[in-house]
Amino acid sequence: MDKNQIIELLKTVKYPGYKKNIIDFGMFQDAVEADGILTINLRIISDDLEKLQIVRDEVSRVLSQNAYPNTKVIIQNTMPKVETGKIQSKASHNPMDGRVKFASAKYVVAVSSAKGGVGKSTIAANIALGLVQKGYKTGLLDLDVFGPSAPMLFDINEAPLVQDEHTIYPARKYGLEIMSFGFFIEKDSPVIWRGPLVMKLVDQFLSDVRWSELDFLILDLPPGTGDVQLTLSQKIFITGAILVTTPQDLALLDVSRGANMFQKVEVPVLGIVENMSYFICDQCQALHHLFSRGGGKKESERLKVPLWGELPLSPLVMQQSDKGEPIVSAKPDTKEAQAFMRLVEKLIDTVATG
Ligand SMILES: Nc1ncnc2c1ncn2[C@@H]1O[C@H](COP(=O)(O)OP(=O)(O)OP(=O)(O)O)[C@@H](O)[C@H]1O
Numbered sequence: 001m002d003k004n005q006i007i008e009l010l011k012t013v014k015y016p017g018y019k020k021n022i023i024d025f026g027m028f029q030d031a032v033e034a035d036g037i038l039t040i041n042l043r044i045i046s047d048d049l050e051k052l053q054i055v056r057d058e059v060s061r062v063l064s065q066n067a068y069p070n071t072k073v074i075i076q077n078t079m080p081k082v083e084t085g086k087i088q089s090k091a092s093h094n095p096m097d098g099r100v101k102f103a104s105a106k107y108v109v110a111v112s113s114a115k116g117g118v119g120k121s122t123i124a125a126n127i128a129l130g131l132v133q134k135g136y137k138t139g140l141l142d143l144d145v146f147g148p149s150a151p152m153l154f155d156i157n158e159a160p161l162v163q164d165e166h167t168i169y170p171a172r173k174y175g176l177e178i179m180s181f182g183f184f185i186e187k188d189s190p191v192i193w194r195g196p197l198v199m200k201l202v203d204q205f206l207s208d209v210r211w212s213e214l215d216f217l218i219l220d221l222p223p224g225t226g227d228v229q230l231t232l233s234q235k236i237f238i239t240g241a242i243l244v245t246t247p248q249d250l251a252l253l254d255v256s257r258g259a260n261m262f263q264k265v266e267v268p269v270l271g272i273v274e275n276m277s278y279f280i281c282d283q284c285q286a287l288h289h290l291f292s293r294g295g296g297k298k299e300s301e302r303l304k305v306p307l308w309g310e311l312p313l314s315p316l317v318m319q320q321s322d323k324g325e326p327i328v329s330a331k332p333d334t335k336e337a338q339a340f341m342r343l344v345e346k347l348i349d350t351v352a353t354g
């Protein structure tokens, strides 16, 4: 068998409903030939059995027409790594032993990046609003102590209701429940939180905020791989993390750094999102790729983490964030909002099987 030829052939198989093929999605694992039978191993995290069957049939068809008459297609369709609440207890020195399931949400999803300013907060907010549009009860917890975004992104200026020391109610806007460090600090005042205090605050946000019974809690994390990430992942089970990057950083190993950290703390990385990948011209609506392409794909193949999507660099995204109503809520019919909605669908697909 010729593996390169097989990969080329599989590139003609699109994932149903998408323009992208199964190779570019990183779904191909390997091809093995034994006793005259070619076995193709795919990993597709989805519980849409109909789509999986279409892929299976299409792969068999393409291969049989091209010199591989006897093929078997095996699709692994669940998360291979740890799942929420199912981490077996390890030796007692493992700092992860103390994790508890977060009581107020079925799924806790962290939006993270090793580098700052790549669009975590924008993506966290728009994904959260997209989940609301899909009918999920959703909360957004902005844990960026040093540069909280939620007050601006959602134009919330008043402090949330604090009933007593241990009862804080989240703000509500556009159908979303929102809590942020930013609600408790003066605008523009410098914030000097020391490490232990930061952890105490994270703790308090996890225990004292009265969310309703949520389907999803989306965490907007500060950049990097520091205290907040570690504290969090030691305290509660995080269903998974979404890693955000931009085309330029892919070469700089930021994604690997983020992925390594989550691996260490046993949080599965659900997907990589490449932000500001292309530009949508506000005059002609055409898509322009400003940076070299394919970095996200390469990194996702290397880390064996699916590339969930590429988001446009668009003035509209920024303007809506500045106005206090993110684009998914304000202008759901735009191409930009639809790009965010595709991520939401990936997220739902992924955790629904996890
Ligand atoms: N796709 C996009 N198109 C246009 N502007 C964007 C896009 N994504 C993010 N921005 C803008 O880039 C800036 C940084 O985004 P954002 O605050 O979401 O990044 P971040 O990763 O959360 O940053 P930090 O590391 O400081 O928390 C913001 O002004 C935001 O409006």
Ligand SMILES: [Mg+2]
Binding pocket: 120, 121, 122, 144, 147, 149, 220, 221, 222
């Ligand atoms: Mg941010």
